[in-house]
Amino acid sequence: MRKTQLLLAAITGLMSCTGALAASITVDGDLADWGLHRNGNASDWKPDTTLVPNKQQYAVEDQTGGAGTRLNPGWGGQNYDAEALYVSLGADHLYLALVTGLSPNTPNNPAANSYGPGDFAIDFGQDGSYEFGIETTGNNKGKAYKNVVWDYGLWDVNGAYNPANPDPAHPTSILSGDDAGMGTLVYTSIGVNNMGAHKKDLHYFIEAAIPLSAFNGYSGKFDVHWTMNCANDAIQADPDLTIPEPGTLALLPLGLLSLAALRRRKSA
Numbered sequence: 001m002r003k004t005q006l007l008l009a010a011i012t013g014l015m016s017c018t019g020a021l022a023a024s025i026t027v028d029g030d031l032a033d034w035g036l037h038r039n040g041n042a043s044d045w046k047p048d049t050t051l052v053p054n055k056q057q058y059a060v061e062d063q064t065g066g067a068g069t070r071l072n073p074g075w076g077g078q079n080y081d082a083e084a085l086y087v088s089l090g091a092d093h094l095y096l097a098l099v100t101g102l103s104p105n106t107p108n109n110p111a112a113n114s115y116g117p118g119d120f121a122i123d124f125g126q127d128g129s130y131e132f133g134i135e136t137t138g139n140n141k142g143k144a145y146k147n148v149v150w151d152y153g154l155w156d157v158n159g160a161y162n163p164a165n166p167d168p169a170h171p172t173s174i175l176s177g178d179d180a181g182m183g184t185l186v187y188t189s190i191g192v193n194n195m196g197a198h199k200k201d202l203h204y205f206i207e208a209a210i211p212l213s214a215f216n217g218y219s220g221k222f223d224v225h226w227t228m229n230c231a232n233d234a235i236q237a238d239p240d241l242t243i244p245e246p247g248t249l250a251l252l253p254l255g256l257l258s259l260a261a262l263r264r265r266k267s268a
């Protein structure tokens with residue numbers, strides 16, 4: 001009886017904990033709910049550690065400068081800067097937040113040396129193959145795809161300009177894939193400054209929530225990657241998180257119910 005009560009208390013605690021986590025993120029393009037600030041300090045990038053508790057769950061690569069600035073692997077300065085990526089897991093959603101100098105309205109016109117935003121890419125198994133993608137622009141933004149065929153950028157594995165032989169470590173946009181489900185995603189279109197040490201630079205925010213049901217058939221550790229269509233600057237997180245096995249989520253309430261029933265019976 002005592003063990004059952006303890007277990008029940010532990011599971012209920014876990015449920016309310018993850019429930020609170022999920023409820024605290026609103027997909028609106030405002031990253032204040034991630035604990036981020038706009039005070040013009042380097043510390044602005046540090047997230048709320050109850051949501052994003054460790055450095056594996058986020059990456060900060062804030063750079064600045066004009067078109068000739070090296071961003072790694074390419075060049076492009078603030079306009080093509082992938083600045084920060086945050087990953088958080090709620091009870092039933094995966095949450096992503098990205099800060100970039102790339103406006104969602106940047107035309108994709110390679111002839112004019114202009115490249116639009118790419119999509120979120122997720123590598124299950126952390127083996128360099130990005131099975132999942134999340135659209136960041138267009139009518140299907142927020143949509144999840146599996147078995148994705150990716151487009152790639154302008155740079156090869158050595159970081160040399162080589163569009164004919166691009167580095168597959170930096171997937172850019174989803175070319176095709178199988179519909180895996182619909183999430184919600186906001187990509188802000190008005191640049192804001194005073195975030196981080198480069199106070200004048202303009203930043204745009206992507207915030208997304210993907211239902212865990214979209215990952216049916218995939219579970220465990222994963223990497224998240226984002227870049228723009230030229231792949232001038234790529235950012236990646238190797239979160240200390242695992243997508244639960246399919247069925248685990250559905251079983252949890254059942255387990256709770258049977259425990260509660262057991263508890264009632266024993267009390268009576």
Ligand SMILES: [Ca+2]
Pocket residue numbers: 025026027028029030031032033034207
């Ligand atoms: Ca928000």
Ligand SMILES: [Ca+2]
Pocket residue numbers: 062063064078081083101198201
């Ligand atoms: Ca920057």
Ligand SMILES: [Ca+2]
Pocket residue numbers: 123124125126127128129130131
């Ligand atoms: Ca993979």
